[in-house]
Amino acid sequence: MYEPVWRHPKSLDEAVIAIADAGESGKVIAGGTDLAVLIRKRVSRPDVLVDLSAVSGHAEITIADGRVELGGLATHAEIAEHPIMRERVGLLAAACAAVGSPQTRSLGTIGGNVANASPAADSVTALAALDADVRVLSVRGERIIPIAGFFKGPGATTLAADELIAGVSFDLPDAGARSYYRKVGQRNALAIAIVSIGATFDPGTATVRLAFGSVAPTVVRARAAEEHFESEWVTSNDQPELVKAVAQLAVEVASPIDDVRATAEYRTMLVESLTASSLEEMCLRD
């Protein structure tokens, strides 16, 4: 019978000590939506579970000095329903609203979604387009890791065994900025993404950010496509044609695989069409 030792820290300071004490045989648990499934399937059997659910202040969503900080325990439902996220960070609110079922959204946390490192993680696609930073804590101190350098592959991150995600932060987009999030899944409402896109457009600086989920071993940014857009947009006399060219460039970032959910060819086609749709909606419509 599996009977792990449970730790229930009340603060982040207590939590990092509990994780350090547990060593390699310990694991953090937040909402449990991913980890409980792995434990049930006997894929993961940590000796010590450090339950973060009672850590005070760890679920807060704060906005100060133009910067948004999401505590690691903020749930998908809390982010999706937060008025400022809905108004100013629409792509992240939409990404969190696209996660699983209402039960999964009310238990699943942003810290867990990032730590789980799925290339299909909905919030991560939006956070990549927002150039978010991941704030990591351990008894050794704090590290701030740009999200683009946080993932090593499916299920693998740069987190050490004694580190936890305290939160993620990003600049609050300007009031005039636009954003876009779409997830193409199978017809089942609980399906994980076949392809997802998180995109932003700032008309003030004529900059776009394009991030894709489920098309590579980690969530990826289409930087060559972004740069082409930025160098041509203001002077272009055929913006619809430029949108097509940017969408074709975005495809280069995809190295999708065939799996039970979709073929690589279908995923590649989706990257192009979703990029074109995102740019049409954000940049060509009033």
Ligand SMILES: Cc1cc2nc3c(=O)[nH]c(=O)nc-3n(C[C@H](O)[C@H](O)[C@H](O)COP(=O)(O)OP(=O)(O)OC[C@H]3O[C@@H](n4cnc5c(N)ncnc54)[C@H](O)[C@@H]3O)c2cc1C
């Ligand atoms: C039915 C179902 C449907 C789902 N649908 C979707 C979906 O549509 N889109 C999607 O993106 N995901 C989906 N998921 C996955 C899951 O709900 C999310 O990844 C969720 O955000 C995980 O958060 P959690 O708090 O439940 O993590 P947990 O299960 O508690 O932990 C997951 C992993 O992250 C680690 N961890 C958790 N918090 C931290 C932290 N603060 N610091 C360091 N490590 C941490 C744990 O040790 C564990 O390895 C689904 C899951 C289920 C069961």
